[in-house]
Amino acid sequence: MALGTCRAVLITGCNRGIGLGLVQEFLTRSPAPDLVIATCRHPDQAQELQQLKEQHQRLRILKLDILCENSIKKVVQEVEALVGEQGLNCLINNAGINRLATLESVTAKDMLAIYETNTVAQLMVSKAFLPLLRKAACQDAVMGIHRAAIINVSSQSASMQLLFQNKKSQEVYPYRISKTALNMITCCLAADLLSDGILCISLHPGWIKTDMGGSKAPLQLKEAIPEILNVLANLREKDHGAFLDWKGEVIPW
């Protein structure tokens, strides 16, 4: 499926895993966005990402530490210089961390650290890019990633309804809780940004074999990533504020 006229997309946490997979997939779609902006904390250590740059002129790699206010400010200025008056069409908040923590082992420190990275930072990055997303939103009338969108990478494990049904013991307290909170951010942004025409969703990318997903995960990156891009390409106003999985199915909150 084509990506329409999505000119500029920015993805956080692109050094590996799902972020890197999304960058590769965006670059090889036809038509590809004019600009695929990949950010990570340490671009010089992101070898696979750097290799992609040799093959793809549309790729830009920028340094971003999503926990650092100044780093966010700096990257917004750099992106502004790249996208100009056309603005940024699609922001994918993909960066995140996980740590095993059961009810017995979870600490306040872990809870705060994972919330800061998985939840607070996504809100701060989204806020910082609002001016560029609003610029892009002015140039179209139909909602979608070709116009302006914020995609928060969440997790099915954030679903309270599913947990309530399954009643399974929990081994990732801080992660689940941070992603549930991120889903509320999606809802708040959806309410506040509807009038701007900026589409907002939470996305469960599937449980994928990555460093974070682990070896027990049932999905390969190459299975899930093309499906995710199909879901993104098809997003319209009806999806605004929703929690979707990698196949486009709605997940209950």
Added chain:
Amino acid sequence: MALGTCRAVLITGCNRGIGLGLVQEFLTRSPAPDLVIATCRHPDQAQELQQLKEQHQRLRILKLDILCENSIKKVVQEVEALVGEQGLNCLINNAGINRLATLESVTAKDMLAIYETNTVAQLMVSKAFLPLLRKAACQDAVMGIHRAAIINVSSQSASMQLLFQNKKSQEVYPYRISKTALNMITCCLAADLLSDGILCISLHPGWIKTDMGGSKAPLQLKEAIPEILNVLANLREKDHGAFLDWKGEVIPW
């Protein structure tokens, strides 16, 4: 409605508002719990609470800063000495804070501070009291606050489903998000504590005229508090892991 054989209840954040109202109501029910343990950060400054102590021998006031690990440890020891082998029947995590913050004004600092108080602390306090709740849970078979329960005071504003339907602009970002995360804690605790027989719910106490609720709130404390105690007294296994309002109605996540 009677409270059955709930012997010992502990409520956090009792210096004013809903916490103080719950303490008063528990003390005046018939039969009242043998022990109503009211905690707050500064008992010496909690005048109304201290006045209640002059009239009610069942009331104990203990100092607790829910953000301080040592303070939590100390209060658990004090409560253990009070309740003995019978354990603690009901923990009401009521302490919380709010601050106005729109999408434009919200800061990472506010997000973290409100999460720490409204979410992380509730988990840490719950964890610390688990041994005493388990002791109480061993002494009955039917779930309820007469046996063992954790009541997380949440807010209707934490409902993503309701926000999704209403699509109203948001003025309390950190608060809403922290309470949604607290709801996920309720779900995780419900999954992990079912086998212990410890009932867990999130409770929306109503939007009440208090210092935190403000003067625009439609409810008086004296209307809502007796209803809340009726809801608590009626809790059974069917309610385990639910999000209920002050009338006992289920709120969607």
